[in-house]
Amino acid sequence: MDTDVDRDAGATGLPAVVTAAHRRAESVGFGYSREPLTGRLLATLSAAVRPGGRVLELGTGAGVGLAWIEYGLGGRSDVQVISVEFDEALAAAVRRSGLPPGFDVRVGDAEKLLAGLGTFDLIFADAPAGKWTGLHLTIAALAAAGVLLVDDMDPGRYTEPDHRDTVDRIRRTLTEHHGLVTTELSVGSGLIVAVAR
Numbered sequence: 001m002d003t004d005v006d007r008d009a010g011a012t013g014l015p016a017v018v019t020a021a022h023r024r025a026e027s028v029g030f031g032y033s034r035e036p037l038t039g040r041l042l043a044t045l046s047a048a049v050r051p052g053g054r055v056l057e058l059g060t061g062a063g064v065g066l067a068w069i070e071y072g073l074g075g076r077s078d079v080q081v082i083s084v085e086f087d088e089a090l091a092a093a094v095r096r097s098g099l100p101p102g103f104d105v106r107v108g109d110a111e112k113l114l115a116g117l118g119t120f121d122l123i124f125a126d127a128p129a130g131k132w133t134g135l136h137l138t139i140a141a142l143a144a145a146g147v148l149l150v151d152d153m154d155p156g157r158y159t160e161p162d163h164r165d166t167v168d169r170i171r172r173t174l175t176e177h178h179g180l181v182t183t184e185l186s187v188g189s190g191l192i193v194a195v196a197r
């Protein structure tokens with residue numbers, strides 16, 4: 001039977017929980033929420049998380065990524081989901097809207113918190129910390145067979161040479177890492193999916 005979390009239609013063509021998160025983003029003036037293609041892949045990967053597994057998002061924003069994870073989990077409460085956000089006001093807005101069982105938004109610098117969070121079956125690295133800097137900490141937080149999703153990896157999106165170099169460094173770190181099996185997807189903002197061997 002469909003629940004509110006499962007509902008995937010409506011005027012926007014988005015799951016209801018995602019539409020609600022986009023409304024929240026608008027109401028707090030947050031303009032960096034993830035696009036539907038990344039969100040759908042995040043939902044799909046969330047649906048594959050093992051029973052009793054753990055999911056980590058770096059950079060909560062207004063909670064759009066969390067909403068896609070919630071949609072992907074389809075009401076499961078056996079999975080622990082942690083999202084880390086630097087901005088206290090954003091974290092508070094997401095918490096105020098009500099988090100599903102097993103979901104937790106923590107305030108802090110992702111790079112500083114990463115080492116103490118344990119390992120995860122799925123990580124969405126969507127903050128500067130743990131992606132542009134400290135990527136090794138994120139990789140170290142992958143459980144065996146854990147999946148890492150990174151977006152904004154299309155170098156064509158960047159005009160500054162420094163930014164292009166940084167993207168190139170991230171791509172090479174992930175594609176050349178012996179402990180990872182990695183695929184680059186030239187869609188949307190440029191996605192990379194890596195799985196820990």
Ligand SMILES: C[S@@+](CC[C@H](N)C(=O)[O-])C[C@H]1O[C@@H](n2cnc3c(N)ncnc32)[C@H](O)[C@@H]1O
Pocket residue numbers: 032033034057058059060061062063064065066084085086087090108109110111126127128129
């Ligand atoms: C692209 S947005 C996240 C969007 C969100 N994941 C989504 O799916 O809609 C990046 C977020 O990272 C947060 N951020 C920036 N620096 C951070 C840090 N050092 N630690 C944790 N979060 C950080 C920003 O405040 C911002 O909310």
